[in-house]
Amino acid sequence: xxxxxxxxxxxxAALADGGEPALPASVRPVSPRPATTGxxxxxxxxxxxxxxxxxxxxxxxxxxxxxxxxxxLLAERLADYRALVRRAAPxxxxxxxxxxxxxxxxxxxxxxxxxxxxxxPDGIEIxxxxxxSAHDLDGFDGVVTGAAVAIxxxxxxxxxxxxxxxxxxxxxxxxxxxCIVHAAQVxxxxxxxxxxxxxxxxxxxxxxxxxxxxxxxxxxxxxxVHGPRTLEVILVGP
Amino acid sequence: xxTYLGMPTAPKGVGHLRAAEPFPVAARxxxxxxxLRRNLAIATGTIRAKRAAVVAELPDxxxxxxxxxxxxxxxxxxxxxxxxxxxxxxxARGGTVHWASDAVxxxxxxTDLVAATGSREVVxxxxxxxxxxxxxxxxxxxxxxAHETDLAELIVQLGHDRPSHILVPAIxxxxxxxxEIFLREMADADQALTDEPAALAEAARLYLRxxxxxxxxxxxxxxxxxxxxxxxxxxxxxxxxxxxxxLPDTLITxxxxxxxxxxxxxxxxxxxxxxxxxxxxxxxxxxxMWTGVTPGDGPQQFHLVLLDNxxxxxxxxxxxxxxxxxxxxxxxxxxxxxxxxxxxxxxxSVYPGPIGAVLSPQLTGVExxxxxxxxxxxxxxxxxxxxxxIDIPSVLVHLRxxxxxxxxxxxxxxxxxxxxxxxxxxxxxxxxxxxxxxRSGRLGRPLGRRGRxxxxxxxxxxxxxxxxxxxxxxxxxxxxWRDEHGRSS
Numbered sequence: 050x051x052x053x054x055x056x057x058x059x060x061x062a063a064l065a066d067g068g069e070p071a072l073p074a075s076v077r078p079v080s081p082r083p084a085t086t087g088x089x090x091x092x093x094x095x096x097x098x099x100x101x102x103x104x105x106x107x108x109x110x111x112x113x114x115x116x117x118x119x120x121x122l123l124a125e126r127l128a129d130y131r132a133l134v135r136r137a138a139p140x141x142x143x144x145x146x147x148x149x150x151x152x153x154x155x156x157x158x159x160x161x162x163x164x165x166x167x168x169x170p171d172g173i174e175i176x177x178x179x180x181x182s183a184h185d186l187d188g189f190d191g192v193v194t195g196a197a198v199a200i201x202x203x204x205x206x207x208x209x210x211x212x213x214x215x216x217x218x219x220x221x222x223x224x225x226x227x228c229i230v231h232a233a234q235v236x237x238x239x240x241x242x243x244x245x246x247x248x249x250x251x252x253x254x255x256x257x258x259x260x261x262x263x264x265x266x267x268x269x270x271x272x273x274v275h276g277p278r279t280l281e282v283i284l285v286g287p
Numbered sequence: 288x289x290t291y292l293g294m295p296t297a298p299k300g301v302g303h304l305r306a307a308e309p310f311p312v313a314a315r316x317x318x319x320x321x322x323l324r325r326n327l328a329i330a331t332g333t334i335r336a337k338r339a340a341v342v343a344e345l346p347d348x349x350x351x352x353x354x355x356x357x358x359x360x361x362x363x364x365x366x367x368x369x370x371x372x373x374x375x376x377x378x379a380r381g382g383t384v385h386w387a388s389d390a391v392x393x394x395x396x397x398t399d400l401v402a403a404t405g406s407r408e409v410v411x412x413x414x415x416x417x418x419x420x421x422x423x424x425x426x427x428x429x430x431x432x433a434h435e436t437d438l439a440e441l442i443v444q445l446g447h448d449r450p451s452h453i454l455v456p457a458i459x460x461x462x463x464x465x466x467e468i469f470l471r472e473m474a475d476a477d478q479a480l481t482d483e484p485a486a487l488a489e490a491a492r493l494y495l496r497x498x499x500x501x502x503x504x505x506x507x508x509x510x511x512x513x514x515x516x517x518x519x520x521x522x523x524x525x526x527x528x529x530x531x532x533x534l535p536d537t538l539i540t541x542x543x544x545x546x547x548x549x550x551x552x553x554x555x556x557x558x559x560x561x562x563x564x565x566x567x568x569x570x571x572x573x574x575x576m577w578t579g580v581t582p583g584d585g586p587q588q589f590h591l592v593l594l595d596n597x598x599x600x601x602x603x604x605x606x607x608x609x610x611x612x613x614x615x616x617x618x619x620x621x622x623x624x625x626x627x628x629x630x631x632x633x634x635x636s637v638y639p640g641p642i643g644a645v646l647s648p649q650l651t652g653v654e655x656x657x658x659x660x661x662x663x664x665x666x667x668x669x670x671x672x673x674x675x676x677i678d679i680p681s682v683l684v685h686l687r688x689x690x691x692x693x694x695x696x697x698x699x700x701x702x703x704x705x706x707x708x709x710x711x712x713x714x715x716x717x718x719x720x721x722x723x724x725x726r727s728g729r730l731g732r733p734l735g736r737r738g739r740x741x742x743x744x745x746x747x748x749x750x751x752x753x754x755x756x757x758x759x760x761x762x763x764x765x766x767x768w769r770d771e772h773g774r775s776s
Contacts, residue, residue: 052385052387056593056595056599057371059599060366060367060544060602062294062599063599063600063602063603063608064366066605068360069363069364069605108354130568130569130572183499203562216583217533218533218534221533239555239558240555243551243555247551250551250578251579252581253577253581253584254576255573255576256570256576257573258568261525262525263438263488263524265439265457266465266487267330267461268330268333268334268458269484271488273485274525275492275496275499275526275527275530
């Protein structure tokens with residue numbers, strides 16, 4: 050028998066007693082299923098996480114903050130994990146980006162093909178990624194991207210590889226990442242982010258919460274290991 | 288109920304699941320190492336406080352734990368179908384799925400895949416499962432060098448050491464020891480390197496950066512896999528994971544079959560439970576998710592190796608199977624009074640602490656890790672900390688019973704324990720014998736110091752080696768009752 054057939058047969062034999070009892074619907078994760086190109090409902094409606102949203106759930110799947118406090122919470126949580134945060138009204142975005150890059154002293158930056166270049170400063174070299182190698186990317190002072198979703202409660206931004214966010218490598222190798230987040234992209238909770246990412250579920254996703262960090266030495270948190278050592282976020286909103 | 292009999296377990300002679308010596312022997316040596324105990328006390332104390340703070344921020348933490356437990360139970364209940372669904376989805380998106388019955392098969396599959404690329408070097412994301420199967424050793428035997436890229440794994444690898452914690456494999460090392468290892472093992476290390484954690488992290492960054500940029504093959508484990516879409520998920524902090532998952536041409540992911548989740552809403556639960564339980568953060572710095580191959584972005588060859596290695600044997604045990612729900616957060620290690628004192632090496636397996644004491648014996652067969660289910664005081668702190676509510680104390684007791692049952696079947700009993708129980712039964716079923724036994728117990732009083740008896744003569748010596756006994760009271764309860772109430776009552 051193939052290893053595949055052998056393992057599946059072992060699993061079925063192990064589950065001959067029916068396996069663990071299904072738990073009550075009230076405790077299952079039942080936030081709305083992302084609409085994906087994947088298969089239909091999971092195999093068995095008695096299994097966890099497959100119930101319809103109407104069965105209710107006790108953990109939070111919807112935030113309740115108003116837009117202002119929501120942005121405040123995101124800014125606070127980003128800063129708590131050592132990201133730099135700038136707030137800007139929509140009309141001030143360009144000025145905020147110029148100021149951020151100037152303070153950083155960035156002279157040569159890379160951007161994904163879909164970024165709105167109107168927000169970027171004149172007078173510095175801006176290269177659009179067209180498949181640059183990791184070695185090429187190592188020579189840039191930074192990268193500027195958009196984001197797909199941001200989660201206020203955890204201080205997280207999520208990139209989904211859309212044209213304004215680009216390939217994963219461009220936000221990894223340069224030492225500085227400037228990320229532009231619009232108020233409409235901000236959700237409060239992790240389950241809301243999962244729902245919002247449904248359409249991107251089969252694209253590469255990168256969830257970023259602060260700059261690269263480690264706690265491997267005596268569990269002391271140190272920011273800045275292999276990923277960008279500086280993460281700066283411009284929050285665009287009222 | 289004993290359907291676990293006959294299900295293949297993890298093979299001998301490969302990987303790191305079996306202790307070379309019984310837990311009590313290793314624990315005694317660890318307890319004598321005062322530096323180790325100090326390092327562990329500082330580190331586990333720090334992480335306990337961080338975890339408590341971020342868990343307290345969530346009003347629905349207990350509901351999330353229940354949801355996590357339910358999601359894992361649901362995934363295990365239909366594990367065969369979710370794995371088939373995962374395979375279908377990964378394959379449809381350009382990945383290749385391999386099935387490995389055990390460590391030997393998985394090592395051969397991965398070694399062949401690396402060899403086929405022509406590369407003699409790989410970069411690795413920290414992964415418990417590749418440590419479990421001894422992949423680095425298997426690759427080395429084939430002339431392939433594996434570079435560990437997680438800082439703690441790098442410390443362990445350069446120190447020619449073994450990991451001692453699920454999350455922080457070098458938790459037993461302090462900053463001064465780490466500095467010495469780096470100076471000794473990194474050829475171009477700056478001799479002025481200080482022992483500041485930031486300076487040590489910078490040294491690791493420089494050491495690994497050119498390896499990342501040159502890497503052609505990456506190897507990872509997986510924290511979660513979503514059957515619905517074939518998406519893999521790796522949770523990390525440093526960015527070494529992103530480097531390994533993004534820069535190489537070929538990515539090989541080795542995953543225990545129990546890591547599969549049915550669908551995306553499940554992930555929303557686990558991405559809240561795992562970081563808070565593990566590093567005590569609201570969210571870890573980086574989480575990567577990928578589905579098969581994405582043209583123009585990241586590795587263009589993706590292989591997923593699905594590993595059994597004793598997991599189906601655990602799945603067949605109706606009490607023990609909940610150990611497969613583990614998401615490797617290590618919260619149970621950090622709260623365990625036994626782990627805090629002896630550290631991870633004493634458990635002998637790559638999975639230490641309370642979860643290791645229930646997982647390792649099930650993967651290898653209880654008789655091959657027979658001392659581990661006893662490596663606990665059954666205080667229950669692990670159960671309370673577990674983000675998916677694994678009832679570790681109950682599984683420990685169950686595995687002790689399995690051990691005794693299997694020993695009896697092999698006629699290795701009666702041992703001292705069985706003789707003592709039989710004797711107790713004889714004494715306690717007859718009031719006169721019981722009374723006499725209590726009176727004779729007072730004879731033990733001269734053995735005590737400060738109310739405790741440390742050592743006892745045979746056959747009680749084995750019991751007393753690991754336990755103090757209270758000094759018997761001067762008067763038995765029956766004597767006291769008679770004196771207080773007279774013979775009439």
